[in-house]
Amino acid sequence: MKIGILGLGLIGGSLGFDLRSQGHYVLGVSRRESTCQKAMEIGSVDQASVDLSLLVSAELIFVCTPIGLIVPQIKELLPYLHKTTIITDVGSVKGPIVHSISPLWENFIGGHPMAGNTSMGIEAAQFNLFVNCPYVITPIDKTIKNNLTLLEEIVRSLGCNVYYCSPEQHDRAVSWISHLPVMVSAALIDACLNETDLEILELAQKLASSGFRDTSRVGGGNPELGVMMAQYNGQALINSLHKYRDHLDSFIKLIEEENWEVLGEKLLFNQHNRPRFL
Amino acid sequence: MKIGILGLGLIGGSLGFDLRSQGHYVLGVSRRESTCQKAMEIGSVDQASVDLSLLVSAELIFVCTPIGLIVPQIKELLPYLHKTTIITDVGSVKGPIVHSISPLWENFIGGHPMAGNTSMGIEAAQFNLFVNCPYVITPIDKTIKNNLTLLEEIVRSLGCNVYYCSPEQHDRAVSWISHLPVMVSAALIDACLNETDLEILELAQKLASSGFRDTSRVGGGNPELGVMMAQYNGQALINSLHKYRDHLDSFIKLIEEENWEVLGEKLLFNQHNRPRFL
Numbered sequence: 001m002k003i004g005i006l007g008l009g010l011i012g013g014s015l016g017f018d019l020r021s022q023g024h025y026v027l028g029v030s031r032r033e034s035t036c037q038k039a040m041e042i043g044s045v046d047q048a049s050v051d052l053s054l055l056v057s058a059e060l061i062f063v064c065t066p067i068g069l070i071v072p073q074i075k076e077l078l079p080y081l082h083k084t085t086i087i088t089d090v091g092s093v094k095g096p097i098v099h100s101i102s103p104l105w106e107n108f109i110g111g112h113p114m115a116g117n118t119s120m121g122i123e124a125a126q127f128n129l130f131v132n133c134p135y136v137i138t139p140i141d142k143t144i145k146n147n148l149t150l151l152e153e154i155v156r157s158l159g160c161n162v163y164y165c166s167p168e169q170h171d172r173a174v175s176w177i178s179h180l181p182v183m184v185s186a187a188l189i190d191a192c193l194n195e196t197d198l199e200i201l202e203l204a205q206k207l208a209s210s211g212f213r214d215t216s217r218v219g220g221g222n223p224e225l226g227v228m229m230a231q232y233n234g235q236a237l238i239n240s241l242h243k244y245r246d247h248l249d250s251f252i253k254l255i256e257e258e259n260w261e262v263l264g265e266k267l268l269f270n271q272h273n274r275p276r277f278l
Numbered sequence: 279m280k281i282g283i284l285g286l287g288l289i290g291g292s293l294g295f296d297l298r299s300q301g302h303y304v305l306g307v308s309r310r311e312s313t314c315q316k317a318m319e320i321g322s323v324d325q326a327s328v329d330l331s332l333l334v335s336a337e338l339i340f341v342c343t344p345i346g347l348i349v350p351q352i353k354e355l356l357p358y359l360h361k362t363t364i365i366t367d368v369g370s371v372k373g374p375i376v377h378s379i380s381p382l383w384e385n386f387i388g389g390h391p392m393a394g395n396t397s398m399g400i401e402a403a404q405f406n407l408f409v410n411c412p413y414v415i416t417p418i419d420k421t422i423k424n425n426l427t428l429l430e431e432i433v434r435s436l437g438c439n440v441y442y443c444s445p446e447q448h449d450r451a452v453s454w455i456s457h458l459p460v461m462v463s464a465a466l467i468d469a470c471l472n473e474t475d476l477e478i479l480e481l482a483q484k485l486a487s488s489g490f491r492d493t494s495r496v497g498g499g500n501p502e503l504g505v506m507m508a509q510y511n512g513q514a515l516i517n518s519l520h521k522y523r524d525h526l527d528s529f530i531k532l533i534e535e536e537n538w539e540v541l542g543e544k545l546l547f548n549q550h551n552r553p554r555f556l
Contacts, residue, residue: 173481181493187526203451208555214492215459220552223545248465267501274498277486
């Protein structure tokens with residue numbers, strides 16, 4: 001079929017590669033002419049343009065812009081489309097997007113492939129980025145079943161594991177395992193950097209190894225992405241952060257009370273149960 | 279020279295491999311006969327025994343037992359030794375150990391190789407474990423200079439980068455970059471596991487990927503080690519935890535106030551400065 005991709009970054013560009021290799025005809029739109037050129041050169045899309053009207057003939061469109069642009073870009077796009085065109089997005093927050101677009105477009109379905117890495121842009125696009133990744137689809141009551149079936153089929157062809165849930169369930173789940181870790185990790189970097197004894201700070205920087213590196217990784221990532229998570233998933237994130245702080249406080253209390261037995265039990269429980277997330 | 283190793287786990291066993299390959303004669307002591315046999319079989323030591331008296335002829339002894347056993351085991355060992363024998367340990371906390379042993383043995387030097395991984399036991403021992411790792415040596419006023427020179431020379435021969443600081447400076451620095459991350463990460467696992475809506479919990483477990491995996495890694499590690507950090511480095515750790523909580527609170531406040539500008543600045547500052555720890 002003819003598939004449109006709006007936003008040719010890591011996700012959009014990689015989708016293009018896989019969809020073309022499945023035999024689909026891929027139309028790509030980017031805000032930058034140079035990105036369009038690059039996407040055609042590397043073979044991620046069949047045709048590309050900075051002009052939204054390129055997508056008029058697409059039967060299905062993946063919106064892969066940064067999260068803050070998804071709703072405004074879809075609104076700009078709608079006037080060009082046939083009523084039957086199916087639109088889906090790949091944003092990492094679902095509630096605000098689904099509830100903004102669904103009233104405007106009955107053939108909209110929210111989605112979120114849990115793929116990607118720290119690389120960005122069309123240059124980072126690759127084949128098979130989505131193999132074995134979770135792909136969450138977030139229908140609502142009025143979502144049209146045939147559209148879901150079609151989207152699921154295409155997503156499965158990328159090698160994804162498909163999960164269904166409501167937009168709100170998605171946002172609460174990712175606030176725990178994706179957005180909360182960013183803030184927890186960011187506060188760690190912040191706290192370490194603010195050691196006022198410079199000899200200690202310098203020594204800490206020399207001695208830091210894999211423990212610090214791993215725990216601080218996501219907190220030292222793309223700042224725009226961190227802000228977007230907070231901005232678009234604020235309520236779920238604030239809820240997770242408050243609960244996290246309660247658990248942190250109970251660790252502090254156990255250490256202050258020198259309650260090694262209960263501290264050991266908690267750490268053992270974590271060690272046993274962490275693999276359920278992996 | 280003749281070098282003793284008390285405690286034949288990952289660190290002790292790996293030290294044995296490297297020291298033997300440098301031409302030293304290595305005497306190993308473990309509490310378990312089977313570990314002694316294994317250490318000899320794989321060539322990590324020249325001789326091994328469950329009996330501390332094996333170490334009587336060693337000129338330098340590395341104490342590589344779990345941290346809680348370092349002080350009691352050294353106390354048990356002292357009666358067997360010549361007054362000139364140099365003792366050093368590899369414990370990840372230095373203040374309590376150095377201040378317990380120094381009054382009893384003038385030829386004691388505290389040390390801490392920042393090496394290791396999640397594997398444990400003599401089976402995990404390997405050549406070149408210490409290459410490019412920081413090795414902290416923590417002398418005090420009365421530490422004998424010739425002993426320091428000798429220890430530094432041997433530690434450098436393992437490929438380590440040697441740093442000197444006081445035991446207290448060491449403990450404060452590692453509380454930031456090693457012990458705090460464990461508790462921060464443990465509280466994350468704890469908070470996620472305690473989501474009471476089982477549908478959300480199950481979904482979170484299905485969707486968790488590299489962000490959760492990395493941020494939760496050290497909090498899901500060896501529980502005994504986590505307790506030991508808190509037990510032996512309690513004061514520095516409590517101080518770090520309280521400061522961490524203040525920084526966490528300011529992230530929560532920024533998100534609650536929807537202050538995206540300052541949140542973005544903080545995340546950008548982290549992104550720029552995290553590499554100073556790597």
